[in-house]
Amino acid sequence: MTIAHDLPNPSLQTNPEHTLELREQPIELPGPDEVLLRIRATGICGSDVHYWKHGQIGELKVRGNCILGHEAAGEVIELGSEVKNFEIGDRVAIEPQDACGKCFLCIQGDYNLCQEVDFLSVYPCHGTIQRYRVIKAKNLFKLPDNMTYEEGALCEPLSVAYHGIERAQLELGRGAMICGAGPIGLATLALANACGAAPLVISDLSADRLEFAKKLVPRVQTYQIDLKKSAEENAAGIRKLFGPREEDAPPKVLECTGTENSIITGAYVVRRSGTLMVIGVGRDIINNFPFMHLSFGEVDVKFINRYHQSWPAVIRLISDGIVDVKSFVSHRFPLEKAVEAITLSSDPTQSSIKVIIEDK
The missing domain is CATH 3.40.50.720 (NAD(P)-binding Rossmann-like Domain)
Incomplete structure (x- = not known):
């Protein structure tokens, strides 16, 4: 199955001038080991606010336009030619880091420490506050039927x-x-x-x-x-x-x-x-x-530096009712109001806990 790649794809972007803009982003074709997702839910992280307002975290700097967001879940809508373990319509949570797989850290299992990692929303790797995003299939995890996209997004925090x-x-x-x-x-x-x-x-x-x-x-x-x-x-x-x-x-x-x-x-x-x-x-x-x-x-x-090998465990924790992440969500916004969402999330007077951007 393929989709028309000229569909609207609004995305929330920041830049070195610390501005926010909702702008159209081209839809990529999935490579052989990738899938195209319709992003259904993205949580706003403090790092998204930090990249917008300060332009960097440590050595990681915003050097050009970058789409924010990395706490995400979505629906599989197109498969790469070599992807065998997913089907169209699968609901998945995204692990937002793609390590090199070759360095000594990756080989010993500490791929979260890989210095060549591509991490969603860290320039130049675009994030998930957009409608469509290509992701490596190895970084996706199927959601049980009793989990929502919102809960899938909260697997990241x-x-x-x-x-x-x-x-x-x-x-x-x-x-x-x-x-x-x-x-x-x-x-x-x-x-x-x-x-x-x-x-x-x-x-x-x-x-x-x-x-x-x-x-x-x-x-x-x-x-x-x-x-x-x-x-x-x-x-x-x-x-x-x-x-x-x-x-x-x-x-x-x-x-x-x-x-x-x-x-x-x-x-x-x-x-x-x-x-x-x-x-x-x-x-x-x-x-x-x-x-x-x-x-x-x-x-x-x-x-700690992020995480590794945690998605299967946290999915079980949520799906089995051991941890209730739904209660963390204090505000929900549609994708078209992503600027309002991150602005509210950045304002301590609003008493938000977790702000979710939905695209139903």
């Missing part, structure tokens, strides 16, 4: 949390602290709950987000960060929620904001011999990092 949980090695009945109640923090909370980590505490600046976290996982304790206090003072308040003794402090702290103050707070919350897992994406350089405090406590400081 859940995969970020999954990789963080995996590397932090949470344990049943052992405490965990989550810094930040944004989409990644909430996904991390949901997975930490599923892992049986106990007790659980989550922090944020926003009382509304903490209230949402409490609805998501009723047993979690919440702590509202007070910016008038130092990181050490906030950390002391958080530790009290775990108990009065030093050994009550959490052995695992999962930092999901990437902000300097939050990372430092987490560094003072984690107990000696514990793990500080930095999941959030922040600035190139973090100042005032309590190096010797962590050194004296033999605290392992770990990081």
